[in-house]
Amino acid sequence: MLLFMTEPTTITPATGRLGILTPGLGAVSSTFIAGVISARRGLAPPIGSVSQMAHIRLGARDEDRNPLIREFVPLAELDDLVFGGWDPISANVLEAARTCGVLEERDLAPISSELEGIVAMDAVFDQRWVKKLEGTRVKAMTSKWEQAQALIDDIERFRTENECDRLVMVWCGSTEAYQEASAVHESVAAFEQGLKDDDDNISPSQIYAYAALSSEVPFANGAPNLSVDLPCMLELAAIRGVPIAGKDFKTGQTLMKTLLAPGFKARMLGLRGWYSTNILGNRDGEVLDDPENFETKEVSKRGVLDTILQPESYPDLYGNIDHVVRINYYPPRGDNKEGWDNIDIFGWLGYPMQIKVDFLCRDSILAAPIVLDLALFLDLASRAGQSGVQEWLSFYLKAPQAAGEADAEHDLFIQQTKLKNTLREWMGEQPVTHSEAG
Numbered sequence: 531m532l533l534f535m536t537e538p539t540t541i542t543p544a545t546g547r548l549g550i551l552t553p554g555l556g557a558v559s560s561t562f563i564a565g566v567i568s569a570r571r572g573l574a575p576p577i578g579s580v581s582q583m584a585h586i587r588l589g590a591r592d593e594d595r596n597p598l599i600r601e602f603v604p605l606a607e608l609d610d611l612v613f614g615g616w617d618p619i620s621a622n623v624l625e626a627a628r629t630c631g632v633l634e635e636r637d638l639a640p641i642s643s644e645l646e647g648i649v650a651m652d653a654v655f656d657q658r659w660v661k662k663l664e665g666t667r668v669k670a671m672t673s674k675w676e677q678a679q680a681l682i683d684d685i686e687r688f689r690t691e692n693e694c695d696r697l698v699m700v701w702c703g704s705t706e707a708y709q710e711a712s713a714v715h716e717s718v719a720a721f722e723q724g725l726k727d728d729d730d731n732i733s734p735s736q737i738y739a740y741a742a743l744s745s746e747v748p749f750a751n752g753a754p755n756l757s758v759d760l761p762c763m764l765e766l767a768a769i770r771g772v773p774i775a776g777k778d779f780k781t782g783q784t785l786m787k788t789l790l791a792p793g794f795k796a797r798m799l800g801l802r803g804w805y806s807t808n809i810l811g812n813r814d815g816e817v818l819d820d821p822e823n824f825e826t827k828e829v830s831k832r833g834v835l836d837t838i839l840q841p842e843s844y845p846d847l848y849g850n851i852d853h854v855v856r857i858n859y860y861p862p863r864g865d866n867k868e869g870w871d872n873i874d875i876f877g878w879l880g881y882p883m884q885i886k887v888d889f890l891c892r893d894s895i896l897a898a899p900i901v902l903d904l905a906l907f908l909d910l911a912s913r914a915g916q917s918g919v920q921e922w923l924s925f926y927l928k929a930p931q932a933a934g935e936a937d938a939e940h941d942l943f944i945q946q947t948k949l950k951n952t953l954r955e956w957m958g959e960q961p962v963t964h965s966e967a968g
């Protein structure tokens with residue numbers, strides 16, 4: 531085997547406290563925070579978190595080096611994390627957790643005072659972007675420029691009061707109404723002028739992203755709306771040297787799609803149609819019941835198959851696919867979504883076959899470890915001197931942002947290889963290619 535050593539990247543140690551700020555204290559963020567607090571008290575293992583539970587193979591197969599990722603790369607420790615956030619409805623994390631009903635009282639009771647102590651800051655909120663929600667805990671100022679400055683002040687106050695060495699921000703707020711990028715998003719100068727002019731095309735999530743990047747705080751977007759995937763934010767991230775990642779946590783039905791579709795393609799099985807429908811009854815489902823907000827989600831969910839299956843290279847197999855995605859708001863289900871898929875595939879001589887997937891999943895249980903990993907890895911990237919789009923974090927995202935001109939990768943297994951090889955390279959280890967001898 532050809533051996534070559536890569537120079538390790540200089541990574542500043544993860545000393546001191548890391549603050550994780552989430553705009554949106556709802557189902558995902560409260561489940562994330564409660565899970566981390568439970569894990570560090572030894573009450574429950576952080577299941578689903580690659581940063582905490584996965585091992586990483588180093589060197590040749592027979593070297594038998596397979597440490598935990600968290601022992602291989604210098605990540606912040608769970609004990610060093612502090613949490614904060616903004617919400618126009620939830621008063622604190624305990625209230626948010628009880629309202630969304632993801633975790634049971636037996637899991638919340640032992641940590642209730644800690645959760646109650648994480649009080650929501652008043653949000654930058656505008657009902658124009660989320661018609662279904664009535665926000666009351668909202669910043670009083672109406673000028674978008676002043677709102678951005680108020681968020682920057684919140685960030686600095688949080689940093690000082692909690693004695694944080696570093697911060698990261700992960701958008702866990704509601705999905706905003708669909709929009710296309712416009713002139714105001716073209717550059718930092720245009721965006722700042724837009725804030726001063728109260729430009730109607732600037733959404734709250736973009737104001738949070740602007741405040742984070744201006745404060746040199748890495749930002750990940752867990753929802754499908756436009757926030758850091760805009761030219762102005764790419765420019766700001768480059769100027770400030772801040773890593774970013776987006777968008778839309780890869781959970782539930784799309785996670786299943788990115789598990790199954792690469793398998794069909796690996797075996798050169800054809801696909802004629804994929805019908806996906808969901809019923810869910812949480813606040814996210816209520817927001818997505820509005821067609822404008824659903825459109826944002828639909829665009830994010832539908833992009834997955836084309837990039838994995840490459841119909842331009844395989845027109846006989848994937849050139850004629852009907853891909854339908856539906857989300858239905860059905861309150862009795864709460865956060866326990868049902869994602870149902872009918873998949874029409876075909877094989878040898880074109881004979882058709884069907885696969886039915888009925889995934890009784892828990893969205894926030896799947897999303898919570900993603901918030902943790904994105905936060906810890908963005909902080910690592912920042913300490914490793916990285917800035918701009920972190921394509922190696924596509925693993926966690928439904929509509930991953932590309933760092934260059936080429937489309938981002940959607941295949942979960944390629945994404946996993948990319949994530950692990952990035953860590954290996956930064957630490958001066960060889961990438962693992964799984965070639966014959968390796």
Ligand SMILES: NC(=O)c1ccc[n+]([C@@H]2O[C@H](COP(=O)([O-])OP(=O)(O)OC[C@H]3O[C@@H](n4cnc5c(N)ncnc54)[C@H](O)[C@@H]3O)[C@@H](O)[C@H]2O)c1
Pocket residue numbers: 553554555556557558559616617618619620630653654655656660663701702703704705706734735752753754778779780781782812813814893894896897
């Ligand atoms: N749960 C999942 O598996 C999953 C997967 C992918 C993406 N997402 C996205 O993650 C986000 C959070 O999901 P959730 O299930 O926690 O939803 P949720 O409705 O329980 O929580 C979202 C919270 O954001 C708040 N919010 C709305 N606008 C805000 C603003 N401008 N500033 C601050 N807070 C604001 C709402 O009041 C609400 O409490 C949604 O956008 C959802 O689409 C979730």
